[in-house]
Structures are given as C-alpha cells and as structure tokens.
Amino acid sequence: MHRNQCWSFLVLLAFSVSCLAQKEDWLPVTPQELQAKEVPGAPAGADAVRLHYAVYFDDNTLSQFYYTRIKILNEKGKRPEGPADISIPVLESPLYTVFLTELKARTVHPDGSIVEFTGKPFEKTIFKGRGLKFAAKAFTMPDVTVGSIIEYKYKYVYQRAVNSPFIIFPPDEWVLQSNLFTVSERFNFKPYEGGVFQSKSRANLEWDGAHITWVAANLKEKPRNNGNEVQLEAHNVPAFTPEDQMPPEDDFKPTVRFFYSRRGSSTVVDKAWQEIGKDQYDRREEFMGRSHGVREAALEAIGAETDPSAKLHKLYARVQKIRNLTFERARTEEEQKKENIKDNLGVGDVLAHGYGHSDGITMLFVAMARAVGFDASIVEVSDRKRRLFSKELTASTQVDTEIAAVSVNGKDLFLDPGARFCPFGMVRWEHTAAEGLKLDKKGGTWVKAEPATYDKSVTRRTTTGSIAEDGTLKGVIVVEFRGYDALEYRLDAIDHDAARKKKDLEDEMKDWLPKGSLVTMVTAQGWDDGDQPLLASFSIEVPAFAVLAGKRLLVPTSLFQSQHKDAFKHSERKYPVYFSYPFTEYDSLSATVPAGFTVENVPPQQEASLSYAKYQNVSRFDGHQLVTQRRLAMNGIYFPLEKYSELKGFFVKVQVGDEQQAVLHGGNVNAQKGN
C-alpha cells in the first residue's frame, strides 16, 4: 500500500511541475523512478513499464504532442523491436503535410547520468504512392541498460495544402491502454475554435459550423472540461491482453473518441440521431425516387402470387440476382470505364444496369416492395463484428449499412437483400442484435433485428463407415450447413475457384477429425443458392480411431473434436464470452465393428442443459453397428462474466460426453503395431 501511494505521489509531483512549466518540457526524473526495480501493479516478469504517457491535441494549431517515459525492468526490455527500438509513424497526403517536429530522446541511467540521443532518426518508408505516403522515423535508444529510463517526445504538426478548401483535423481519439503497464497518463484536447462552416451542398462533408463532442468508454475517471479544453488523467493502467472468443477488443480498452457535430444540431442524443436519420432519409428517398421501371419489374417478379410473404420472397429473389459489386474486388476508375460500369443515380439505374452495390440493391428492394403495396423502410444498422454500438457517439459512421424492414401482418420483417447469398428471412449476423435506425421523415426509430434462432443455423454431420481390426475407421461423411453457417462459408468462398473451395472444406474437416486422418472431398453442392443448404461429402480414413487393449476394442462414440473447448480452458476470464450467432450441431455416427466383437459396455446417455443451451449424446449397439446421435444447441450470443462459470460447466459436460467410449469384447485380432 505504501508503495502505491508513493507512486501516486510521484505522478502528482510530476504533473504539478508540468503545469507550472511548459507542458512539453522533460519531466523531472525522481530518485524513486531511477532506483525502482519493479513497479507496483505491473505484471510479474514484465520487461518494461510506461512510467508516463502524455498526449496533447490542439485542433487550432493542428498539432498533436506525444510524450513517453519507459522504465526497462529486465533484460527482455532490451530485445530487438522491444521498447528501446522506437518507430514513430508519419503520414502525408497531397491535401496536407504532417511534420514530425521537436523529436527528442534520451536514456537516463539508474545513477542519474543522461545519454542524449544525438543521432538523426532514419526515415523508413513503409508505403508510398497514389498521393499517400506512410513512413516511420526509426531510431534505437542509446546505451540502454536494465534499470534505465528511456524517454522520447515529439509533435506532429498538420499543415493543409495552400489550395485545399478543407480544414483537416487529425483522428482525435485517445487510447489509454497499450501493451505495457502504464503508471500515469495525461491527455489534453483543445478543439477547433475557428469560424463557421458555410456550405450546405454536401451534407456529409460541410456544415454550418461544428462543435466538439466526446464519448468515453471503459474509463474509471471521465474527462473533464477546462474552459473549452478537455482533459483526462489516468493512473496504473494495466497492459491489455485479449482473450479467445471475446467481443470486439476495442470495446474493452479505455478510449475517448471526439467528434464534431453540426452547429445548431442537438446536443441531446436522441434528437441528434433524429437529425442524422433525417439526413439519411432524405438521401435514401431521393435515390429511391429515381425509380423508372421499378414498378413494372416488381409486378413481373411477383406474377400471380397473392400471399404477402411469397410476394416478398419473389421480389427478394429478383434483386438478389442483380450483380452485387460490393462482393467483387474493388475496381479503379479506369477499370470501371473499360468494363462499362456506370454510376447508379437511382434505383431505376440499378435495375436497368443490372448491377449495384449493397446499399443500392437494398434500396431497390424497398422501392419494389413499396411499388406493390408494402410498407417498407430502410434501416441503417451498426456492425457488431467491428465494434459494439455506442448511442452517445452520434456519428453516422456508426450506422453505415442498410437493411430492409417490411411490415408483414403488423410486424417488421427484417431482410438483407444487399448481402449476397443471404437467405430470405435472415440478416447477416453482424447486423443482428445491433442497433439500427429505421428511417422515416422525422428521422427514424431504433430497431433491432434479432438473430435467427439456434435451429436456423445448423451444421449436420452424418458419418457412416466401418472399423477395421486395426482400429482404422473408413467411411463417408456428409456435411450439411444451413443458415448463418452456410452463408459465412459461401461469403468466405465468394472469390474462390473449385480447387480452393475443395481444399478449404477438406482442411476444415481435417481440423474436426483426429490428427492424421485422411480426407478427400467427393462432392459439394449449393455454393450459389442461398435458400438451399450447402452440402459436401467426404471420403475419410481415421487411423487408430478405435484402440485395441488386449481382447477389447475401445471405440470413441464421437468422431469430431470439440470446436468450443479452447474458450473454456482457463479457470479465470476477464472478458465476456461471445458467439457470433446461435447454432446447432447434429452429428450421427454409424460404424460397423469388426466381426467377432460383442458389446461389453455402451456409455449411458450424456446430457447437459441450461436455459439457453442443450446437449445430448446417445449411443447404442445395433447388431454389428455402433450408432451415436449427438446434438448441441446454443441459443445465446453474449455472456457476461458472471455467466462464465455456468457456461464453462456446460461445455465441460459436452467435452466429457464427447469423450465417451464404447467397449467391445472378444475379437481375434492382431495388435496395432507400427512395424
């Protein structure tokens, strides 16, 4: 406790000094810092810690100042590409130049002697071209020993090009967590205080004026305003270590994200979103208003169909046939010109051209549905694969994908016509259970497309084969994917040829089977039809599947390795458990056993059950066949830490059930021998 207080004191001392002096001077190095051999709170064995980290942004001078002080705790801290090898990124473009200025670095030995970095950093070009250049200033700190403090500071100054009509603001985000434990951090942000923005002609880019807003996440202490500036101090920030099967990492690091809102727009979150929704609505309606030929096409698609759901399905099938450019490789302007790919100015163009991007196809679907009498809307949805939605961050970039909502029997049916191969009735998983703004004249209402239930996303693996006297299992496995599983396989393989698809599925099967298994894919069908299951059959050979033990043959009742055990190996966990979507696995195994063996023991039925998950594994011996049926169903996606123990217990039971063995007796066989 005393040591912790001591470190806090040091930090306060440093800050008070820094407030009196220039913020950008070297901070005094205290005797405690020099002599420290370990830092309270830092993980045991850590090679280095950040004693201090400071970031000062000023959008008026377009400058960003960084200060880093690191203590090397042991030999590992001197490793190549470790904390003593410094690389500072530099960014340039034709519209602005970023100057890396005022770079200073020094090593302070435990005895207080200082070795200044007097060399010149090398500019290391990482990437250059098309008006962009990514480079790094690289240097290595001089005379680093265990116990040394290394520190460096620099400033980026952003200068816009003389003729640029834009004011360029750097990305204004504080990230408080790094791969090193940090004793103290200080952040300061001074927002733009200049004149107003005049133009209204391009709603995304030009505003009547702007004010700054910030959104913080995972912070103990919130930023505070000091006049027009925003400040934050943090202490003893642990190093960040990600975990298996966790939600998006960025959601768990302490961050502050700044963004400018249009002057005059509401500071009330709900109202601000209504204003964003209104902008989006106007633009979407304008696009859907250019609808030449849409009604005719819709009528032709539905034909004589009268059932509302069937009508929608036919409209959906019609727009899914349109070439979806979002799922093709990006093309240059020249390639578009030579391939005669033109801009679509409205849904009529999407229809006439026969191609469009996902948003255009979704809007065409909504326009066609409206044309034949449906109440249909565009929903701007967030993406939970990238980052979980934060309502306070009232920026349209958070909801940048479009899906459709159609009222059927008084309920919203959410559809994803802009996602290739997405079956009718489903929405890609990353846009489910995620906030979406259903646009209307007034702005919109918040909605959520629920993920399809566990029974809609199914992997079914059916194995039939025979076990030879040496324990080898030979046979055929037929795999059927439905729902999200099928969709993700199809989208992953969208640019793959038949050979690659075959290899990927064979590799997947090898991962499921015991090591050393031979796998050859025999057939695959359904790659291009989202409404049908994806089916593949494999010829397999699993050496030593069954094990001889004297006069007994021990036969596992499950063939496949568990796909979920790694997330539950550890007794402790820091972050929630996260599945992309609910799912079901069905496995069946029918294996003929060698002649002469009779059953001595078949495992009893294995079961596990929670309100959101079920598992069952049943084996029986049927004449000369061992028959096993297994089912695992998971109907949840997000499990907070308090559920970890329960969930781990469930998957332990699954593991135990999957490892059961049937015991056969009495064969007249040769032992399994290498040579």
Place this chain on the structure above:
Amino acid sequence: MLKKRISVALLGVILGFCSVAADAASIPDWLRNAARQTAKKYADDVNAVVLMDFRETTVKDNTDIVTHGWIAYRILRPEGKNIAQYEIAYSDETKVRYLRGWSITAQGQEYEVKEKDAFERSLSTYEIYSDAKEKILVVPGADVGSVVGFEYERKGRPLVFQEDWSFQDRLPREKMRFELRLPSRWEFRAEWINYPAQAPVEQNGVYSWELTDIPRIDAEYRRPPVEALSGRMVLTFFSDKIRSQTYRTWNDLGLWYGQISAGSRDSSPALQQKVQELAPAGRPLLERVRALARFAQQDVRYAAIEIGIGGFRPHQASETFSHRYGDCKDKANVLSAMLAQIGVKSYLMPIHTQRGIFTEKSPPDLGFDHAIIAIQLPDASLPGPLSALYLHPKLGQLLIFDPTNDLVPFGQLPYYEQDSYALLVTDSGGELIHLPVSRPEVNSIKRTAKLKLSPDGTLKGEVEEVRSGYHAMEIRGRLKDESEQDRKKFIERAILGPAMGSFQLDGLTLENENDIEKDFIVRYKFTAEHYAKSAGPLLLVRPRVVGEKSGYLDFNKPRRYAYELEAPKLDNDVVEISLPDGFKVDELPDPAKASYPFGEYHSATEVEGNMLRYKREFRMNGTLVPLEKAGQLKLLFSAINVDEKSVAVLKRAN
C-alpha cells in the same frame, strides 16, 4: 472564405477511390505474343504461370551493370491475382531506370501503368534502418485468365560482380532466357545450382541461355526451403577493373570479406578495461572466453543499421562497444576484438540462417544473411566435447559461436546453423566449412510425471520437464516475454490442452529461466476431471497422459521432398500413475517398437503394485529424412500415433 471539414479517415477513403485518368494502353508486341501462346494444362492448385521471363544483362566497361527484363504471367486462379503486383528492389547504389506494366484481360480489356504509378517501400525488416527499398507497380485488370506483363531496366554498380539468375520458384515457368553482354577483355563463369549445367549460345559476343517448362517448387510441410531446392545460375564476372570486387574461389571470397572487414576490430581504452573486468588474467582460458562471449551475446543489444556496404562490413568494434548495440556481424566483431585482447584468435563467419541453401557443392556466392564467429582454442583449454566444436586441419579446435542468439549457451549452436555451411574467413582467405551437428542427447525433453488417479477418473499430480538444447531454446524463446498469466495460458494451451478435455492448472514453476547455461526445467501441477473414462465396471486410462511426438505428414499426397527436422533429438517420458483403491489392471497396452535408420520409438506399460508405469523413448538421428525414406517415416509416425492413444483397462475389483 469557404471552409469545409472532413475527417482524415474519410479523406483516405476519398483518395483511395481517386485514380489518375489513364491513357489508352499500348501493349508491346512481346506481351501480345505471350498472350497468344496456347494455354497449357496445369494442376488445379497452380495459381499462375510464368509465360516468359527474359533478362538481358549488359556489363559496361565503366563497371556499371544494366539489367533489362521482360516478364509475362497468366493468372490461372483467383489466388494468382497478386502477381499483378510487381516488386523491384533498388538501393542507394542501384537505380530503377524504367518500369512499366500491362494487362490484357480474358474479355480483351487492356491496361497500362507506368513508373509514376509505382509505390515505394522500405525493405527493412529486422533492421532499424537499411537503404534497401523496392518499387511496387500494380496493374489493373487482374482477373483469372488475364495476362500480365512487366518490363524494367535497372542500373547499378554492384559491390561484388556477381549476377544470380533464379529460374525456379513457386510458379511453373514456360520460357526463360538470359542474355549476357560483356565488354572486351571481361570474362565470366557460370555455375549451376540444383540444375544440370547448360552451355550458352554465343552470337556476336552475346551469350544466351534458354530454358523451357521448369516445374514449380510445391508447398509441402517441413520440406527444405525453396532456395535449397530451386534451380539457379550464378554468374561471376572477371576483369582487371574489378579485381577487388570479384572472386573465383571460396578462398578469394574470404579474402574479399577479410579486406572489407579489416580494421573494424579496433580497440579502445573502455573496451580494454571491460575485458580486464570480465576476463582477468589468471582465470582458465575457457572461462575468460566464455565471459566475453556472454557479454557480446547478452549485453550488446541487437540493432541493425545497414547502408550500402554496411550490409557486409561490421561497424568499428569500439563503436559497437560504446553504443552497446549492433547487428550480427557487429556483435561477432566486437567479440572478436575483445578476444584479441586476451590473445585468442577468432574468425568471422558469414552464414545463411536457412539450412540447405549452401552445400558442399555451392560455388562461391555472397548470398549469406547472417554472421557468427569461430574461436580458436588450444586443445588444453577444452574440458571435453562441446557440440559446437569444429576440428580444422590447420587451425585446430574452433568453437563456433553465435552471439546474436541470446538463448543458446556457449558451446552449442542454434539448431538452424547446425549441419549447415559457413564461410570461415581467415587471414589467408576463406573456406566453406560444414558446421557440426549436435548429438541427439544434447536436445532432449526428459519428462517425469507422478500422478494419482481417483475412482471417478480424476487425474491429479505433477509433471517435470527437463529441456535441453534446442528444446530449451524453443521454450525460453516462447516464454521469455510473457507475463506469468500468459505463461500459464501457454502451458494450458500447448501442453495440457491437446492432451485432455477438462483440466485445471494448479501450479507452474520455471527453473533456470534466465540461465541459458543450464537445462530449462518446467514443473506444472494439474487436476483433470474425467481423465479416465468410466465404462460400466471398467475405468479406461491413457497412460501416456501428455506430449505428442508424431510429426505431421499429409498422407493424402505422395511426399515430394525430404522431411526436415530442427536437430537430432532424444526424448524420454516416465509416467507413474497411482491407481485407485478397488481397481485392478485388466488389460495393458502392447509395447510399441519402431526402429529405422533415421529414428526410433519404443514404449512399454507395466504394473507394479498399484502403480501403472509408462515409459517411452523417441530418438531422431539427423536433421533430414531423405525422400526415399518417407514411407518409413510414415510408419514411424503411425506407430507413435497408435501408442499415444493406447489405453489401459482397469476393472473394479468385486
């Protein structure tokens, strides 16, 4: 004044979509002709084929070398689209004078890009700084069926007058041509590696070689590196004008390297003082050498700054000593300078970090990427056999040492340098020497497990692993930068996880973690519920418990290349499981025995009282299992696989 706001991220997106309006493509005849070639049939996993690869090298009398090249590909699969990105290296000494690319798509669209469209990128990887860079040209229209071509010209004055024509890699090649133009009174020598020598056709002073239909080097798990298998021709030029920059023999190359590194082993008072401090006179010689070696290995931080000849020439030893950092040759060089202070002679040794690229047949070639040191020791100073000793017919005992690898103890060599070839640079020249291979006993895991089985199938106890040689280096490297928590996760994931379904790690201790001179000892305790499976009155227990020894072979395909191992090794396991009261052993697994010239495996399970004891030994004798032994290797791995799954059957006593 109109002011607008845009975020940097959005700006990036906008710029990304902007492209320079292109002129109409002007496809050269050579590419059009290549595109007209009848398509040949290839395996369905061939991504692209090189239709032609022509190169013209002109050596000027002023010692400039100009290389002009034409290369055309046909994209066969989506994975082949990346060949539309062409990379050409350059440096402060070598300039790219011309670079252009084209494509013709299967639909007939044509594209052209010029040098101004190229990106530039540093080729630095491990270095803090290197002047090696590359230009990257990306041609539009890269789709399956497209033919893509590039033409370039590069001019430079090399440090050494040698050209490398690599005509085999991961893509099949249909037509290749190399033309050489030399000034009068210049000579050349052509040497062929992994391919039969071909005589050139000479016409009007132009020498040319042509090859057709060169197969690709396939991907295969644990095959030797591509460069050790692929065909290439090394051309060395000779002229009075470049006497100091060329070589006919390994001895000449050694002389050249000796000259450029001469004078870099200066001393300084501080260096001398440090030598006195670390290795005072009066101590046994080997101890003094060991202390200095340890300093270069542990106290001089690895950091590389390479500009021009700096890629070959070490920095001054005094400078490296003062900075306490340097690259591989700097570290070797500062050690050499320190050894000289105590009267021990040593020699720099350029080497390649991938085994097999240099062999006893390799012609003199400067294609090394690393440097180590050979320390000349009097026989009397040696306590006994050391793995890294090389007996030189003239220089006597040489201890080979790599000060860059800080995980390998003095007296041993990193596994990737064993059984490899290195250039020994002496005062009188140089020679390519074959580096020693450690005995299997040097690289071992001795695993001892003392465990207790409960009637409900729970297995609990402690495992000790004593790791030496490359096994120790490997795990030290894996764990050294990890927190305690992450070390536990590593044991859970890499050792216990593959062996059992449900377990808890109860404790982990590491011994000699930072003392590389000693074996690395890992002890872990665990509890594994349901380890043994109940089957009625039976309890099924796998006595092997942890550790998987069999390697991976893709049994679906016939093996095409030799199988490479890190180093010879000898692993032993002894697992003792105390059986639960009320159970007796009903069946024991059969012993395993598989023995081949390159390796052997045997195991046995026995019962003594209530103790189930499993013992096994796995030995691999060399660094390479030749292709013709692949069938035997498969049998060996199969025998291990069966043994590792074997089960003892316990029965509840009535």
